[in-house]
Amino acid sequence: MTTLKDVARVTRVSAQTVSNVVNERDVVHPETRRRVLAAVDRLGYRPNLAARGLRRRRAGALGFLVVDPSPRYLADPFHGAVLTGLADVARDRGYGLVIQGSPPGSPDDGSLADPFRQAQVDGAVVTLGGTTAERRRHLAAVRRAGGPFVLLEQPVSERDDAASVLGRNRSGAAAAVRHLLEAGHRHLGFVIPSLAWPAVEERIRGFRDALRPLGGRATGHVRPCGPETKDAARAATERLLRERPEITAVMAANDLLALGVLEGGRRAGRRCPADLAVVGFDDFDLAQWVDPPLTTVRLPGYDMGARACQLLIARLETGRFPERRVELATELVRRGSS
């Protein structure tokens, strides 16, 4: 492992000068710089980030802190998309990226914030899953750590050194409803998980927003289905269509539930899209591959990750968040199911 001193010795120059060259500080004679750079290249020198981080008192790395009770948390397509955006921006801006998943068993120990407390990262992007109580507990741990963070899909408090990045869930849901209304549907269902977190609540608001202008001429039925699984959504859809046979279009709070809605519709004897229009939310990869391809509201995971990362880096480099709340557009993707 070659160090600054090795380069300095070879170049007959002090370590500080090499440091100045490597960090592009404009205090070095061009000729000296040339020689140093040549040696850096020849010896394959790369700065030791631990030493640099120790001395500069900044780690030069960002964290991605994920709380999700699911055993497959990082395999969740939304997290995957966010992570890709994060990784791309972090790399391009010269930051490392550290991942910390929540210990599924013991959510109490605040270990989510470990990368902060161990000075491993300068800031973090945080996504919170699970029950409201779990989310609050983990958020408290991150807060206590004291570093700047960006929270995804959830607003932050004014007091925090934080910003939030959200999708326009409300207007996205409203756009989907208007799309269905334009297609002539007047009685709509909306299947949601019983444990509704902030983003889902926004989607419900959007659903209602778009129905309101029609007054009594259109009805909307929000139906909690229990756990966030395909089967729960299927069962809820069957029941809903039995109770309200006038319904001709059903939205789902996310694409996975939409698959359940599709199946529930089929079991209820409705063909999609002829007898029942279905609209999802998120636009996971699979949405385009199912049959019929799912009309859905795209939540831009990659862009949200990228944007969160940019915000965080701006906060680290300028001392404050340029914005405390960023909303990214959602987009209705029309496919075969509506």
Add this chain to the structure above:
Amino acid sequence: MTTLKDVARVTRVSAQTVSNVVNERDVVHPETRRRVLAAVDRLGYRPNLAARGLRRRRAGALGFLVVDPSPRYLADPFHGAVLTGLADVARDRGYGLVIQGSPPGSPDDGSLADPFRQAQVDGAVVTLGGTTAERRRHLAAVRRAGGPFVLLEQPVSERDDAASVLGRNRSGAAAAVRHLLEAGHRHLGFVIPSLAWPAVEERIRGFRDALRPLGGRATGHVRPCGPETKDAARAATERLLRERPEITAVMAANDLLALGVLEGGRRAGRRCPADLAVVGFDDFDLAQWVDPPLTTVRLPGYDMGARACQLLIARLETGRFPERRVELATELVRRGSS
């Protein structure tokens, strides 16, 4: 940020003693340990990993190095599953986890190995995608960095300080073929991407293995479809079924291609599973959600990540890899498509 010295001052003890307590070295008087631990707890002390890494000359972190030309590389379900396994084991063993994605644009600069060269990680788990040339180039960069690594789904050379973790692709494919043969199918197709990497080649071998015992009584048709997309697989399947109408079962080298096969079959007028059995490979989440649910060979991504991480940690802590090559069982998951 509280340091060792803060704890030492409060406890009226030297920094070294605090260090000994924190690192559970059995040289400290029980009573002293008690007092130190109390202070650690009260002050919320956590060791600074940069300082520790610098002094110990080990970063205490592992890397996940991903080369994939796809813009969604970390959203790939297999990578997501691997990453989850990695993150869980790394966390439980007290290691940090650093992610480095390949710069899609410039695959030449060897930056994949940056975490190594910057002493950010002690070892890494590596997955390589792209063309053979790209894969070789990136692998060379990792090799040059000199640290121990575990390569996924690809064998390593004896000379490297490395191990590989593979799924039993060959026997998995063979099991799938036997399953089809038992169901009475005698003429099988196998749709693969034209750019076949080692794992796919193994799957082809397994496909042929299982057909061999039947001699002339069964035929297998391997069909490259071009790029690794659903549409390419659909088109290839349509052509294949036109040229070889006797085929009643088609396998695909992965689940995404299997979706294309399903659609191609439908377009060729074959109903699944009645007129055409379809089997995929990988068992991505979506496989259970499509219609009909896809029979597929499960590649245990989570376990592969977890196992790779264990191997790497063993190498770091004992000085050598306990095994140089680990094969994890694949499992035929029978669902509705066969």
Add this chain to the structure above:
DNA sequence: GGCGCAGACTATAACGTTAAAATCGGCGCC
């Protein structure tokens, strides 16, 4: 000729931790 100043570079110390060596009582033993 001395002063100030700029440009190029160097010396020193520190970041927080830990390996290695040193210190210091106290205890057993010849």
Add this chain to the structure above:
DNA sequence: GGCGCCGATTTTAACGTTATAGTCTGCGCC
């Protein structure tokens, strides 16, 4: 009573980098 030894603790010096405060040379100017 002195010697060696053990357990508990402290001292010292690094790890590789960089912030800060120098030094040193040459040059212009009064």
